Amino acid sequence: MLAYRHAFHAGNHADVLKHLVLVQVLRHMAAKDKPYRLIDTHAGAGSYILTAPEAQKTGEYEQGIARLWGRRDLPPATSDYLQLVRKCQAPGATTLTHYPGSPQLSRMLLRPHDEHRLYELHPTDHRLLDGNWSGSRGTMVFKADGFASLRSQLPPPSRRAAILMDPSYELITDYAKTVAAVKDALSRFSQAVIMIWYPQVSRHEAAQFCKRLETLAPGSWVHARLSVQQVDAQGFGLAGSGMFVINAPYTLAQTLRKELPFLVSALAQHDGASFTLNERAV
Numbered sequence: 001m002l003a004y005r006h007a008f009h010a011g012n013h014a015d016v017l018k019h020l021v022l023v024q025v026l027r028h029m030a031a032k033d034k035p036y037r038l039i040d041t042h043a044g045a046g047s048y049i050l051t052a053p054e055a056q057k058t059g060e061y062e063q064g065i066a067r068l069w070g071r072r073d074l075p076p077a078t079s080d081y082l083q084l085v086r087k088c089q090a091p092g093a094t095t096l097t098h099y100p101g102s103p104q105l106s107r108m109l110l111r112p113h114d115e116h117r118l119y120e121l122h123p124t125d126h127r128l129l130d131g132n133w134s135g136s137r138g139t140m141v142f143k144a145d146g147f148a149s150l151r152s153q154l155p156p157p158s159r160r161a162a163i164l165m166d167p168s169y170e171l172i173t174d175y176a177k178t179v180a181a182v183k184d185a186l187s188r189f190s191q192a193v194i195m196i197w198y199p200q201v202s203r204h205e206a207a208q209f210c211k212r213l214e215t216l217a218p219g220s221w222v223h224a225r226l227s228v229q230q231v232d233a234q235g236f237g238l239a240g241s242g243m244f245v246i247n248a249p250y251t252l253a254q255t256l257r258k259e260l261p262f263l264v265s266a267l268a269q270h271d272g273a274s275f276t277l278n279e280r281a282v
C-alpha cells in the first residue's frame, strides 16, 4: 500500500520548480497548432486545499509558493506560473488557499484538441482526480501503474507528446523504473518531450540517476536543480530537487537561466542555497 500523499507537500519548493518547468514546456508545445498528447504518469489528486489539515500539518507550502505569492518583482516565467496559480483560488479571494497539481495546471494550458492522460494509483487520490477531471474534454483518468502504462500511450496519433514523470520515490525501485520507462518510451517515440522530477537526496540510486538519463536522451536535454533547504541532523528533509527534460524546448535553458537565481533568493532557507543548470543542445 502506498503511503505518500501529495496533499502534505503541495506547493512546496519542489512543486515550484517542477510546475514552473511544466508551464514553460506546455507553452512551447502550444506554440504549434498541431495537437499533442500530455501523459502525466504520477498525477496525484489534481488540486489541493492549502487550508486542509494535510497541508497545514507540514506547512511546506509556506516555504514554497507562499514565498512568491505577494512578490511584485517576479521574472517572466515565474510570473506566468504564479498567474496560473492565482486563477486556482476561490473567486474574489486575495489570500492563497488553493494550489494546483500538475493535472489542473496542465488543464489550463491544454487546448480543446489536445489529449490529456492521467495515471494515479493511490485509491483516495485517484478518486479525487477522477471526480475533478475525468469529465474534461480530452482528459482520461486511469487507476493504473503510470510506469507500466506509458507504453500504451506512445506513439500518439498526432506524433506529438509531452510526458511528466513525477514519482514519489517512496520505493527505491522508482529510480530504476523511471529509467526503464524513459528508455521504453523513447524506443517507441524518440521525439517525446519527457520531464522527469527527482528529489535531491543522498542515495546511491539518486547519484546515478541523472547520468543514466543523459545517456538515454537521443538529442537535447536540460537539467535544472534547485537546492534551498538544509536537512536536519538525522538527514531528514528535502534539500532540493531537480527537473531533467529530454528533448527540451530550445528556449528552456535560456529561460531558466533568468529564473533560477531569483528562485534561489526567494526560496532560500539557508546561506548555502544554490542552483545548477546544465544542457546539451543539438
Ligand SMILES: C[S@@+](CC[C@H](N)C(=O)[O-])C[C@H]1O[C@@H](n2cnc3c(N)ncnc32)[C@H](O)[C@@H]1O
Residues within 6 Å of the ligand: 002, 004, 005, 006, 018, 041, 042, 043, 044, 045, 046, 100, 101, 102, 103, 119, 120, 121, 122, 125, 144, 145, 146, 147, 166, 167, 168
Ligand atoms: C509526487 S506525487 C504527484 C504530484 C503531481 N504530479 C503534481 O505535480 O501535482 C506522486 C504520485 O504518484 C502516485 N503513484 C505512486 N506510484 C505510482 C505508480 N506506479 N503509478 C501511478 N501513480 C503512482 C502517488 O500515489 C502520488 O500521488
